[in-house]
Amino acid sequence: MNTTRAITLLLLTYMLASCATSRGPLSEDERPPEIQASAAPEFRLGTGDVLSVSVWKNPDLSVRVPVRPDGYISVPLVGDVLAGGRTPAEVSKETERKLTKFIRTPKVSVIVEEIPSAEFQNRVRVVGGVAEPKSISHRDGMTVIDLVLEAGGVNEFSSPNSAKLYRTTDGVARVYNVYLTDILSEGILETNYPLVPGDVITIPERRF
Known part of the structure; x- marks a missing residue:
């Protein structure tokens, strides 16, 4: 009899523990991916950030420009280049691509000099x-x-x-x-x- 009561109590304890929450464990799709130290979000440019765009061996094409409210910057020869929401490396590649119409194998570096948008982001x-x-x-x-x-x-x-x-x-x-x-x-x-x-x-x- 004591054994039966003990088993019953164990079963009740298990059932109560199982019902402590009305939902089961979350699936992988229901939870955000784990954050790795090396996978921190990349900085992306925003309105008001000031960039120094340098074209190797072409100082006349180098310029210091802010990111406009429409997200673009103005670069000599190529005109507007989208910067807002992009990384400096992406802006560099886009500028190089557009410059290939005028310069053979252009090399462009983009340095962020001022980042007022960072506080908001x-x-x-x-x-x-x-x-x-x-x-x-x-x-x-x-x-x-x-x-x-x-x-x-x-x-x-x-x-x-x-x-x-x-x-x-x-x-x-x-x-x-x-x-x-x-x-x-x-x-x-x-x-x-x-x-x-x-x-x-x-x-x-x-x-x-």
């Missing part, structure tokens, strides 16, 4: 059901819960387990579920993702 944001929506500078090692706590935590009208993480990777916007109730109340850290610059967390509020 390097931010992470949380909006919706928090005490105070925030847009703050990203810090290495920052996670979802760090950002939510910076915003004063969730408010009484929020639906924490319906939160979303919005992230743009290689120009493609992706959305990931964030289960804040599980993180804050249950200590289940599966969706306490590391953040990267540009991430946005949204926390919806309940409808009454």
Whole structure:
């Protein structure tokens, strides 16, 4: 009899543990790719950044120019070259390609001299059901819960387990579920993702 009761208790304990959360483990498609130290997002140029474009052996074609609001820079001979949203290396290659109409095997270097856009690009944001929506500078090692706590935590009208993480990777916007109730109340850290610059967390509020 005691053995039967012991087995029953073990089964009940197992069942309760299994029901602690109503969802199973996240699949690979449901979670953002792991962040590797060597895979940090590349810096991409933005409006207002100032570039020094140098053409080897052609000082007359070298120029210091800002990225215009339309994302372009003006380079002698070739005219407009798209810079916004690109890396300096990509701007260099595009300028070389256009210069081949005028110069044999041109060599172009692009150096970023001023980067006022970096402060905007390097931010992470949380909006919706928090005490105070925030847009703050990203810090290495920052996670979802760090950002939510910076915003004063969730408010009484929020639906924490319906939160979303919005992230743009290689120009493609992706959305990931964030289960804040599980993180804050249950200590289940599966969706306490590391953040990267540009991430946005949204926390919806309940409808009454």
